[in-house]
Amino acid sequence: MHDNYSHEEDGVVYVDENIPGSEDQTNEYISLIEKINSQLTHNCDCNVKCKEDCCNCLQISGGANYTSHIESQYLEIFKLKEETGLHCYPIIECSQHCKCSEKCGNRVVQNGPIDTLFVTTCDNISKGLGLFTREFIPKGTFVCEYAGEVITKSEALRRQTYNQTHSKMNYIFCLNEHVNGNIIQTFVDPSLFGNIGRYINHSCESNCVIIPVRVDSPIPKLALFSCVDIFDNGEITFDYGSSYLNSSTELISKNLNKRKICLCRSPKCRGFMPYDIY
Numbered sequence: 001m002h003d004n005y006s007h008e009e010d011g012v013v014y015v016d017e018n019i020p021g022s023e024d025q026t027n028e029y030i031s032l033i034e035k036i037n038s039q040l041t042h043n044c045d046c047n048v049k050c051k052e053d054c055c056n057c058l059q060i061s062g063g064a065n066y067t068s069h070i071e072s073q074y075l076e077i078f079k080l081k082e083e084t085g086l087h088c089y090p091i092i093e094c095s096q097h098c099k100c101s102e103k104c105g106n107r108v109v110q111n112g113p114i115d116t117l118f119v120t121t122c123d124n125i126s127k128g129l130g131l132f133t134r135e136f137i138p139k140g141t142f143v144c145e146y147a148g149e150v151i152t153k154s155e156a157l158r159r160q161t162y163n164q165t166h167s168k169m170n171y172i173f174c175l176n177e178h179v180n181g182n183i184i185q186t187f188v189d190p191s192l193f194g195n196i197g198r199y200i201n202h203s204c205e206s207n208c209v210i211i212p213v214r215v216d217s218p219i220p221k222l223a224l225f226s227c228v229d230i231f232d233n234g235e236i237t238f239d240y241g242s243s244y245l246n247s248s249t250e251l252i253s254k255n256l257n258k259r260k261i262c263l264c265r266s267p268k269c270r271g272f273m274p275y276d277i278y
């Protein structure tokens, strides 16, 4: 993973990928750690380059996850699964357990964020800091992960309540994946341990989407891909209320009076931050 970013803020530790949250003695935490320490059993025997007809990782993924875009400065472009009707398949990248080359084409998120990102204060100071790009990013590019502590639902609830009572910003995200009639939830909190993705603000008309991507772990990486072209000095945003990723959806009450006003300035702004209340 090539990630040369760091945090300016005191008290925030830079981690370039998810780490286990603080230890406790609950069964819920023990199950989470077992999951974190386990590995996906798949791998591929491909020779150098992976092809859809023989690569196990691509077959589990329902076909190619990425397409090369040679004329672009960004070589690997995500094939948006929504456009191909394949979004019911997981996105599984090749890993250290595979025989293919590290340049096989099915390794994108694991290589780390693009290097054009910077953090600065937003025009509207109430939004706090935001993540921006120095250079143009074409649609479909992997931008960065949203990485932090992977925590249990109970711990997410506890932290959420603390943040609300102390009028702190919310960084906890709940990923909901619908699999065979079940919902698999993953809670990631980058507030104290996080990567560059922790600075990404919400927009009701966002330019990125979060897609779960697995490398060799059952715990997905929350990977941000641009869903439109993003111009230089543009702010990177995603919709906190999108279908995959619900910002603490179940963690909050429905007290609409306390919902935070959205400052995204989009003509399509819904007025309030999704699920983000204080």
Ligand SMILES: C[S@@+](CC[C@H](N)C(=O)[O-])C[C@H]1O[C@@H](n2cnc3c(N)ncnc32)[C@H](O)[C@@H]1O
Binding pocket: 126, 127, 128, 129, 130, 168, 169, 170, 171, 198, 199, 200, 201, 202, 203, 261, 262, 263, 264, 273, 276
């Ligand atoms: C994941 S953090 C984003 C980075 C944060 N702005 C910072 O300064 O570190 C999420 C918090 O940013 C603020 N925020 C993000 N998007 C916003 C928006 N569209 N309008 C108002 N506040 C926003 C809210 O306080 C929210 O709880």
